[in-house]
Amino acid sequence: MYDLHDIVEMKKPHPCGTNRWEIIRMGAxxxxxxxxxxxxxxxxxxxxxxxxxxxxxxxEK
Structure with missing residues (x-):
């Protein structure tokens, strides 16, 4: 399961060419x-x- 500040890959890359995203807020x-x-x-x-x-x-914890 994912958590805050994890680096994730989404199915579609971002238009800038990168497919690495950092989770910066979690909630609903x-x-x-x-x-x-x-x-x-x-x-x-x-x-x-x-x-x-x-x-x-x-x-990192």
């Missing part, structure tokens, strides 16, 4: 930030679960 909605261009996207948790491909790096 999940806010992710592109590691390439720093663009922020907020998705409902159900939509995020559907679009998530895999977890690339777990955050």
């Amino acid at each position: 909605d999940i806010k992710i930030q592109c590691t390439g261009c720093q663009h922020i996207v907020m998705l409902p948790r159900r939509e995020f679960d559907k679009k998530l491909k895999k977890i690339l790096e777990k955050a």
Whole structure:
């Protein structure tokens, strides 16, 4: 399962060419930030679960 500050890969890459996102907020909605261009996207948790491909790096505790 994913957690705050994990690096995840989504099914579709971001238009900037990067497919690495950092989870920066969790709740009913999940806010992710592109590691390439720093663009922020907020998705409902159900939509995020559907679009998530895999977890690339777990955050340090």
